[in-house]
Amino acid sequence: MPEPPDVGKVHLWLLDVRPCIAAEADALELLDDEERARAERLCCPRARAQFVRTRAGLRRILATYLAVPPRSVPIAYGAHGKPRMPCGRLRFNVSHAGGAALLAFASECEVGVDLERIETIDAAEILTTWASPRDYAAWRASSPGDRLAALYRGWVRKEAILKAWGCGFSVAPQELDVPMSARAGEHIVVGTALHRPNCRVLDVPIGSSWTAALAVEGDAPCTASFIVQPA
Template sequence: MQRPNFEVIGPDLIDVWTWSLDAPPSSVEEFAALLSAEELARAQRFVRERDGQRFIVGRGRLRSILGQYLGLPPQNVRFAYNDYGKPAVALSGGTPFHFNLSHSADLAALAISDHYELGIDIEEIRFLKEDIAGRFFSHKECLTLRALPPEAYLEGFYRCWTRKEAFVKAHGEGLSLALDSFDVTFDWANEPRLERLDGDPEAPFNWRILEVETPVTFAGAVLALTKGRPVSLRYRSNEDETPKAHCDLRDSRQAL
């Protein structure tokens, strides 16, 4: 059975990689050489050249990192997709290897586990032009958000949004999972957790929310199906292949 042979992550950790999507032309060309014909065609379809280049950098770096774990040349990494479009690495023998990629503005974030289904979402914190929370959040989440001090509203919104988006991605059923069918905590008085999922009373025990360390102008979260097992995030960097000191954010508290 094919196993990831670059490094076994294990059941206690989820690896998180972040990188800038802006790169010099020479690097864009190097990443483009790693992409498939279909990926290059996708890059060409972007209206703005910068967006196409960012796609190339994001996809090329994704291939490079996954190749390190799997002991494969980046261009030989093959992707498969479920019926809802969630990507996975095409491996033989049912090898457990899970990843999820997110990007916003010029930042990309990748979560990897060899044990758990997962999802990651990052978002640049920007001014909201409409009541998005009222359209998509659950009633309980809307009440919590509106109870925050005005200066905390925007950050609170994005903390909630990234946790919900990460859960949708981890759940793997795309837009068929309504955003108001589940509750997440996002205030600063409670640890991150899934509180409710319609039709699944065991979900709050099975799923774990971990807050991703991001630049101050971003918010991010990882959702993982750990079935009650504690897990921590380990931050990785291409600039330093030695894993950074990992921190357990399960009991983190943030103060305004």
């Protein structure tokens, strides 16, 4: 089984968390009382299954890294609700959508991930809720055939950064400018104006029906690799 990631490296895990009665029952056994109560509050069966299987997957992976039973993994929460380890070097973040979960793990630096299944959506409504004026101008400047992809690229990059910062709603999405281009490789997002650390943002290749991004706090170079490869 894998060792925890070295400093400067990020481990990515992609999990199947689609509804499955047997898998959900097994997963529920690994959750603590607070997690079970949260699952019970979810009225939608699909959302409940996705949460339960994702949280159990997180516990299994952390248990592997920490060499403890999954139910014994201590999970705390930051000031704005971001799950974290209460002590130690290990950092993590989780995103789930459409029956899949993407999990990122790093040492000594905060990480954020976002995963979205690409669907035809109301671009104007989405842009109103999260785009800065510069984001909107970049989206308008993209070719009509690339606008849906550009929208999703900007969306997941911004969500990943905000999740790495763990800032909740203390930073409005419209305050943050993100690159919308399809250029491969790292994008550096400067957080100085928002009194936040800089982030390195990388697109995560999942498949043609998905868009995903990873954000890593700090200026040091980093590399990301899949421990569980996408199918």
